Amino acid sequence: MTARGLLYLLLVVFVAYYMLPLFVMVITSLKDLDEIRAGSLMSPPDRVSLESWGTAWSSACAGILCEGLQPFFWNSVKMVVPAVLLSTLLGAVNGYALSQWRFRGANLIFALMLFGCFIPFQVVLLPMARTLGLLGLAGSLSGLVLVHVVYGLGFTTLFFRNFYVTVPTELVKAAKIDGAGFFTIFLRIFLPLSPPIIVVTVIWQFTQIWNDFLFGVSFSQAGTQPVTVALNNIVNATTGVKEYNVDMAAAIIAGLPTLIVYVIAGKYFIRGLTAGSVKG
Amino acid sequence: MAEPDQSVLAIEKLSKSFQNTAVLTNIDLAIAEGSFLVLVGPSGCGKSTLLNCIAGLEEPSSGRILIGGRDMTGVPPKDRDIAMVFQSYALYPRMSVAKNITFGMQVRGATRAEQKSALERVSGMLKIDHLLERRPAQLSGGQRQRVAMGRALVREPRLFLFDEPLSNLDAKLRVEMRAEIKRLHQRLGASIVYVTHDQTEAMSLATEVAVMEGGIIVQRGPPQEVYDYPVNTFVAGFIGSPAMNFIEGHIRKDGGAVRIEIPFDGKTMAVPAEHYPFVGSTEDGTKVILGIRPEYVTGRDRASGDEEVSLELVPTLVETNGFDQHVNLAFGPAEISGRFSPREQIEIGTPLPTRIDLSQMSVFDRKTGMRL
Ligand SMILES: Nc1ncnc2c1ncn2[C@@H]1O[C@H](COP(=O)(O)OP(=O)(O)OP(=O)(O)O)[C@@H](O)[C@H]1O
Numbered sequence: 240m241t242a243r244g245l246l247y248l249l250l251v252v253f254v255a256y257y258m259l260p261l262f263v264m265v266i267t268s269l270k271d272l273d274e275i276r277a278g279s280l281m282s283p284p285d286r287v288s289l290e291s292w293g294t295a296w297s298s299a300c301a302g303i304l305c306e307g308l309q310p311f312f313w314n315s316v317k318m319v320v321p322a323v324l325l326s327t328l329l330g331a332v333n334g335y336a337l338s339q340w341r342f343r344g345a346n347l348i349f350a351l352m353l354f355g356c357f358i359p360f361q362v363v364l365l366p367m368a369r370t371l372g373l374l375g376l377a378g379s380l381s382g383l384v385l386v387h388v389v390y391g392l393g394f395t396t397l398f399f400r401n402f403y404v405t406v407p408t409e410l411v412k413a414a415k416i417d418g419a420g421f422f423t424i425f426l427r428i429f430l431p432l433s434p435p436i437i438v439v440t441v442i443w444q445f446t447q448i449w450n451d452f453l454f455g456v457s458f459s460q461a462g463t464q465p466v467t468v469a470l471n472n473i474v475n476a477t478t479g480v481k482e483y484n485v486d487m488a489a490a491i492i493a494g495l496p497t498l499i500v501y502v503i504a505g506k507y508f509i510r511g512l513t514a515g516s517v518k519g
Numbered sequence: 520m521a522e523p524d525q526s527v528l529a530i531e532k533l534s535k536s537f538q539n540t541a542v543l544t545n546i547d548l549a550i551a552e553g554s555f556l557v558l559v560g561p562s563g564c565g566k567s568t569l570l571n572c573i574a575g576l577e578e579p580s581s582g583r584i585l586i587g588g589r590d591m592t593g594v595p596p597k598d599r600d601i602a603m604v605f606q607s608y609a610l611y612p613r614m615s616v617a618k619n620i621t622f623g624m625q626v627r628g629a630t631r632a633e634q635k636s637a638l639e640r641v642s643g644m645l646k647i648d649h650l651l652e653r654r655p656a657q658l659s660g661g662q663r664q665r666v667a668m669g670r671a672l673v674r675e676p677r678l679f680l681f682d683e684p685l686s687n688l689d690a691k692l693r694v695e696m697r698a699e700i701k702r703l704h705q706r707l708g709a710s711i712v713y714v715t716h717d718q719t720e721a722m723s724l725a726t727e728v729a730v731m732e733g734g735i736i737v738q739r740g741p742p743q744e745v746y747d748y749p750v751n752t753f754v755a756g757f758i759g760s761p762a763m764n765f766i767e768g769h770i771r772k773d774g775g776a777v778r779i780e781i782p783f784d785g786k787t788m789a790v791p792a793e794h795y796p797f798v799g800s801t802e803d804g805t806k807v808i809l810g811i812r813p814e815y816v817t818g819r820d821r822a823s824g825d826e827e828v829s830l831e832l833v834p835t836l837v838e839t840n841g842f843d844q845h846v847n848l849a850f851g852p853a854e855i856s857g858r859f860s861p862r863e864q865i866e867i868g869t870p871l872p873t874r875i876d877l878s879q880m881s882v883f884d885r886k887t888g889m890r891l
């Protein structure tokens with residue numbers, strides 16, 4: 240066998256390794272409960288039924304509320320969109336200031352922000368809860384947005400700083416002589432350079448925030464739980480029969496947005512990670 | 520304000536240090552309206568820092584800068600009535616050429632009509648009208664250079680600052696753009712401070728040269744004066760290509776006669792120095808360095824003047840460039856270089872009759888390196 244053949248074999252094995260769980264989830268979600276109990280894990284459904292998807296979306300019981308994932312899904316959307324936008328925008332301004340306006344202490348501030356990236360979630364739980372309480376944001380979606388913005392800032396700043404640091408500092412000098420100030424230079428010159436790194440940051444932040452469970456479960460209350468927490472409540476429900484098909488459908492629904500983001504913007508992600516800021 | 524001899528730019532006792540390293544020390548400099556001052560010096564001597572201080576991009580640690588007689592301390596770059604061209608051009612990458620040129624006007628709130636007419640004027644002058652819709656990435660190096668100059672020209676500033684604007688261009692384009700900058704200067708009568716580490720560029724552009732070394736202006740004057748009368752061995756070696764020959768010797772005073780004695784081939788060669796314009800008085804026995812430019816070391820058919828010595832020297836290296844032969848000649852343990860006519864037959868290792876014209880020599884103190 241040629242080396243190339245071997246390579247392909249290896250690739251197929253890896254693909255199978257990653258795709259099999261998804262495959263099982265999808266086919267399980269399309270079966271009805273009888274078939275799940277009777278048949279094998281791998282066999283495709285005899286009759287395709289979308290009933291479990293409907294249940295998962297609109298009538299499964301998460302805790303005491305039996306309206307499916309739907310309300311929680313929208314909670315997540317309402318949390319993710321502002322959190323991603325805010326953290327990306329602030330990261331861009333931070334990165335621009337840190338890389339192009341080398342003020343006194345810029346390196347120290349950057350080092351501290353980097354350190355922030357490596358602080359485990361668990362460490363900030365209690366101080367964060369206290370802060371949210373003092374701000375009157377405990378249990379609210381705004382509170383969750385704040386938490387994610389603050390926690391994400393280290394990463395977004397890092398991304399943008401490392402991108403902007405490759406821009407020659409003469410650009411800012413030229414613009415200063417032209418009479419532009421801090422924000423004019425940012426908006427007119429640096430932001431237009433940034434689509435590649437914005438894509439990277441948005442994907443990163445979207446995935447992080449959408450998939451987060453710990454902050455979601457810690458800082459939300461009945462009406463404000465994100466979809467991950469609801470999924471957990473559905474899957475871990477202790478009463479009644481275990482509806483594997485509903486669980487699987489719910490899990491796929493909860494994971495779908497990040498999947499879609501990757502499919503749509505994945506290639507820009509790679510491009511953005513490898514792109515320099517100023518060409519030529 | 521209305522002093523009679525007002526200079527466009529006056530720098531008074533300017534010093535600049537970063538953290539604790541002094542980069543500029545006690546710079547005094549004034550330039551008159553319409554002059555083309557070239558700051559030249561080796562890499563890292565503080566040229567860009569000085570230019571940035573003038574532009575207001577760096578704050579001096581002490582001293583002050585006046586532009587058009589106005590104290591610029593605390594005045595932001597945009598209000599200094601200057602424009603600057605950078606080595607990397609610093610064009611705004613996502614803007615068209617036209618936008619790059621008018622950005623400053625737009626920020627200052629000029630009307631569309633004003634922007635348009637300024638753009639037309641400048642793009643015509645620089646012959647970039649056909650490029651106005653392009654992005655910087657779609658331009659060649661020379662075109663980018665023009666756009667960068669256009670951005671400076673629209674401002675019609677009191678003072679232009681250039682920071683090595685030609686060093687990213689290839690040799691041929693550099694010579695072309697150099698001539699173009701010179702023409703612009705002549706045409707507009709603009710006042711220019713121009714930074715370069717290329718002494719040829721300095722010589723050919725400047726109405727005045729300031730040679731910098733280690734954060735100090737070592738010598739300043741018209742190019743020819745700096746070339747003919749370098750104040751120390753650094754300037755002597757830095758300006759001129761190929762570099763000035765340095766020959767060690769010492770001063771011998773005999774009654775009224777002054778000679779410079781040079782040990783050579785076990786003998787002593789005496790160079791008369793009666794006509795040499797010594798700066799101060801000299802003492803018998805002072806160790807000196809004699810500086811002689813290569814063009815004064817020539818062959819039989821070229822030399823002239825009465826202050827010359829004739830020698831036979833052995834060539835060690837010959838480089839031809841078409842209009843000259845640059846020849847390295849063994850001179851005792853050292854070498855000197857000379858310029859010979861392209862018709863002269865020169866063979867490595869065969870002694871060559873050589874004449875050295877001493878009328879344009881320089882004499883430096885070997886201890887201090889200063890001109891005597
Ligand atoms: N922001 C800064 N912080 C610390 N040191 C600096 C800074 N900017 C410049 N220097 C130092 O000041 C000295 C002069 O720098 P400058 O850029 O003025 O040199 P230059 O003469 O323009 O050199 P080149 O010909 O290489 O451009 C250098 O030794 C440099 O390392």
Ligand SMILES: [Mg+2]
Nearest residue numbers: 566567568682
């Ligand atoms: Mg420089």
